[in-house]
Structures are given as C-alpha cells and as structure tokens.
Amino acid sequence: MRRVVFNQKGGVGKSSIACNLAAVSAAEGYRTLLIDLDAQANSTHYLTGFTGDAIPKGITEFFKQSLSSGLAAKKSRVDVQETRFANLYVLTASAELADLQPKLEAKHKINKLRKLLDQLDQDYERIYLDTPPALNFYSVSALIAADRVLIPFDCDSFSRQALYGLLAEIEEIKEDHNEALQVEGIVVNQFQPRASLPQQLLDELLAEQMPVLPVYLMSSVKMRESHQACMPLIHLEPRHKLTLQFVELLHLLESAD
Template sequence: MRRVIFNQKGGVGKSTITCNLAAISASRGLRTLVVDLDTQGNSTAYLMGRETALPEDAGTAPFFDQVLSFRLYEKDPLEFIVESPFENLHVMAASRELENLQGKLESRYKIYKLKEALEGLESEYDAIYVDTPPALNFYTRSALIAANRCLIPFDCDDFSRRALYELLDNVAEIRADHNPELTVEGIIVNQFQSRAKVIQQAVNTLREEGQPVLEQFLSASVKVRESHEHCKPLIYLAPKHKLTAEFASLYDALMSH
C-alpha cells in the first residue's frame, strides 16, 4: 500500500503522523519505506537523526535529478534509499536540493516518475508512506499520483476546516485527471483536546457534512516534542504512552480497511 500524508497547511503534524505510522508498521515486522518530499526534511531528521551524514547520492533529490538526465545506466530506485536506525524501516531522504530541481521537473513534465518508482518498490516493501510539502506543488502532485490512499491531518481550528474543502477539491481533481485509484482514506484529527469546545465543534461540523473523519483521534501531548528531540518515534521512545496507543489504534484501523 502506498499512502500519502497531505495537507496544504503547515504545522498540522504531517511528518509526525507519517513517521509514527511507519514506525508502527516496521515494529510489526513489515518492511516499510518513508519517502520524504518536503524540503524541510522533518521526516528525514526524525528518523535518521539531525546529525547523521547521509550519502550524497541517496535521497529524493538525487532520484529526481536522475529523472532529468538521460543515462545509459540508471540507478535502481532502491539505490536512493538508506536504512534507518530502526529495524525494517528505510528512508528516501529529503534535502534542500529539491527546491532547485522543482522548476525543471515541472517544465519537462516528470510528474509520473515517482509513481513508476514506487510501483517498482512495492515488490521490496510491504508499506510505503510519503510525506509531502505544505503546498500543492510538483512534489505533492507527484505523491498524490503515486499513492493509493491519502491521509489528511487536521488540527481542529476553523481556519483549517475551511482550508480542508479546497484540499479535498484538489485531491478529487488529481483523482479525476491522473489517478483513479486514489482514495481519501480519512481525516486524522490531531492535537485533540476533549475539553475544548471549539475543537469539538469543528470535528462535529465535519462529521455532519459527511466528511471522512476517522474515529481514532491523536491527543495533544508534550511527548511528541520529546520524540522529535530524541529522533525516536513514539513506539520506540515511549511504547506504553497514551499517544503511542492512539497511534497504534489508528494504524490498526487503517490496516483493517
């Protein structure tokens, strides 16, 4: 299964959700790949460590750079992937070089190359998770075209709710024009606070409208910050924490579909 985690709004927990779901997948014995397309590289840092020196010829930027050039010998997509410190969990890392490549990739219409690569990698991996930039750009469109399922983090404020409608329209357009397999697997309520009326109202409004809000909420917790600081997803840092259990419940619900 190829899942993309997407929201055009920043700070909604895309990388946190991507990495924690992928880490649970890996901890359950599934060979799991995280593809980081965000130039900020938050998923890369979270899984690989901020001080880890990654090979210059590995990652999403070298992969897309190869796409732009004709070569007699092309590297297999596997060669752009590195192992993380966690068993069964691999990463195609992001870098700032993605910014420099974007214009060239758009002008030469390389929008289907990621799909071709990830389809080929499905023989090597049981699960693939793609983290995207907080914008509808070339990399996000590539990810939506390459994926089977789309997960949308939602951080429970009215501004996010209004932006969600445009996001859903954009996903529907990608599905109609490029990828009929793509389905919105669900909206993930993140940073949930059960006592906050505004949050409850926002979630209830989405449900009343028939939006695909998942039943499994992710609570607000300082443990996420600790997890980022230690570069360890929650299943490894705090396996018995409440939020870890919520991620596991979310993962199980997604796998049961």
C-alpha cells in the first residue's frame, strides 16, 4: 500500500495527517515507512527530532544519485532511518531538495520515485508519502508512484475553491501517468463543530457529493504539543479524542481495501 497525502494549499495538516496515520499503522504492527518529500522537512523533524545539518541524507541523496550517469545512477541507494517507535521508519528530507528540483525536471526524472517504491515494497507493508504544498516535481512524482491519495481540507472558503482544481489535476495525472491511482477521499481537518462557517462549508461539500470521509479530525492544542515533543499522538496521548479519530480514520481507510 502506497498512500500519498496531498493538497497544494499549505497549512491544511498534510504532515500531521501523514505522520499520525503512519504512526498508528506502525503501532498496529505493520512495518511502515514515511517518505518526506518536502524541503521544509516537517515530517522528518516530527518523527526523528533531526533538524538542519543533523538530518541524514535520505531521499535527497537518492535524487542526487539519480542525476548521475551510468552505473552510479542504477546503484542508487536510500538511507532509511529507524525511529524510536516500533515498526516506523522514515526516509528523511532536507532543504537541498529545493535546489535539486530544476535539475531533476530538466533530466525528466519524474518516474524515479515510482521505481524506488517498487523496490521498497519488498521491505515495508505500508508506505506513506508527505508532499510539499505545491503541485511540483516531488508531489507529481508521489502521485505517479502511489496507489491512493488522501486530501486534507481545513474548512475555509479558499481551501474549498482550491479543492475543485486540485481534484481535476489529480484526475489528469491519473489519466496521463497512473491509472491505478485512487482518490480515497477528503479528510476534514482542524474541524470546529460549534463554529458556523466550517459546518456550512462541510454541508455544501456533502450536498455536492464530494468524497468527504466521515471522520472529522478535531482542532486541538494536543497536536501542537505532539509536534513539540516529536512524538505522534498514538504515543503521546493514546486515549485522547484526536488520537482515537486518527485510529478510526485509518481503520476506515483499511476497511475500504
């Protein structure tokens, strides 16, 4: 299973959702890998605590090697990091990804990630891909490499307007590059049920028969505490309501397989 969490709008919780679903998956016994494709490296820091020069080479080194010619490119290796959480592994990102992007685009390396995942499938039962907040080389590579896509949505009007274009872009990538890609659904994040605007926007999406998943992730300070502690919610506070919502969401997604 290869699941990419993607929305080209920033601040909708991509990294939080990808990391916490991966952590729940690992806690339930699946050998799980998270691949961080964002130069901001938020998922890398969240799951490992690494920052700056302390970040292992990870996916950055893989893409650098892919720019080499001949045998060096064919022997590209990845430095997967074992986290302190059982069954959970990370392929780290770094700021250097931003500098590599135009070079990778110029050499048409858009299928390199898919080939890597074909190899990694042998070692990991679940692979999650966290993407940058843009439809760029890395997010398109992830959509080509994955078999399903989850779309975070944070219930504001701008996010709703962007959602329609996003679904159309995913459909185009599916038609041109990855016919097996499935949109699993829209994940409502940072939901405030007592506020009128979020509920109104949600009702409108449901009325339009958008693929909104029936688990709405609540807004909670516990998520910020989780980020600060570099500890996913399933380990920081396993009985918290938001943690249980992540567990429910994962079970919902797995039951649809």
